[in-house]
Amino acid sequence: MKTIKGPAIFLAQFMGDQPPFDTLANLSKWAASLGYKGIQVPADPRLIDLEKAASSDAYCDDIRRTADDAGVAITELSTHLQGQLIAVHPAYDTLFDGFAAPHVRGNPAARTEWAISQLKLAAAASKRLGLSAHVTFSGALAWPYIYPWPQRPAGLVEAAFDELAQRWRPILDEFDRAGIDVCYELHPGEDLHDGVTFERFLAAVDDHPRANILFDPSHFVLQQLDYLAFIDIYHARIKAFHVKDAEFRPNGRQGVYGGYSGWADRAGRFRSLGDGQIDFKAIFSKMAQYDFPGWAVLEWECALKHPEDGAREGATFIRDHIIRVAERAFDDFAGSGASREHMRGVLGIGGDGR
DSSP states (O other): OOOOEEEEEEOGGGOOSSTTSSSHHHHHHHHHHTTOOEEEEEOOTTTOOHHHHHHOHHHHHHHHHHHHHHTOEEEEEEEHHHHHTTSBOGGGHHHHGGGSOGGGTTOHHHHHHHHHHHHHHHHHHHHHTTOSEEEEOOOBSSGGGSSOOSOOOTTHHHHHHHHHHHHHHHHHHHHHHHTOEEEEEOOTTSSOOSHHHHHHHHHHTTSOTTEEEEEOHHHHHHHTOOHHHHHHHHGGGEEEEEEOEEEEOOOSSOOTTGGGOOGGGOSEEEEOTTSSSOOHHHHHHHHHHTTOOSEEEEOOOOSSSOHHHHHHHHHHHHHHHOOOOOSSOTTGGGOOOOOHHHHHHHTTOSGGGO
């Protein structure tokens, strides 16, 4: 069995204009000062030049050295925003346009090609950085039709997933050549948001070996999906892990859909680690049971608590939940060391008992 690596922290929610949140070097030192051993780095030009990282070993050596000098390791690169732009329904064009480079805004076709190129650069950059996994979003064409009213035309969902697979397959192939797993965060707003949709996509890309999962239980609480059973079903495809808490407290006025309320007033909302309802002891036990090979990475999102408090508390929370796996069975002390012949005798299949 493997001991999960960590604690680590996703830097996206902490980037800012003022120290210590303004540069990769400063964020690395800040994370290390809180007790984190790893950082998950968004492919944001304020932290990393993706084109340089894809083409230059010297630049990647500098990036690694920046993290190493602070006492942290880079766990994965993230292209959540670029992945979102692989597939955007026209209803969301304006809202998502800001995620793209300025020169492709207002041009959906060019924006998609830019996003695809970004993901391919991320594959090369991840390889040069010596990483094994990459985290991202799938994008969405079918999300506006999540609820079947008005009735969906027959074949609409299949067409959406065929198109999504067509756009992602060359990217998955690029990651395969680089030896990197693509880990989709299953997230409402994405066409890949639960087990059923992941399986639809997996079938559409012919069970591509690089199509994998970033497990984040908070999104499953808000969907009322059994996140522990999910691990049992999909553990072979779980290659990344966001440790994020959530709670779901429905009442007589709202439930899963939230009534368009803001985050603080929703029945389902994200919380800082330990403030929500997720059974992380059971999750970390299952991750240990199934030999999860990666890092436990805090993604901080909370409707109430200050982010710096959430980050400080999160390092201790994750460290205390990581299970140092046993190197031998607990009952080895009672082993009899019986020979094969003795075991056959115990079973009554030796000698005249044959």
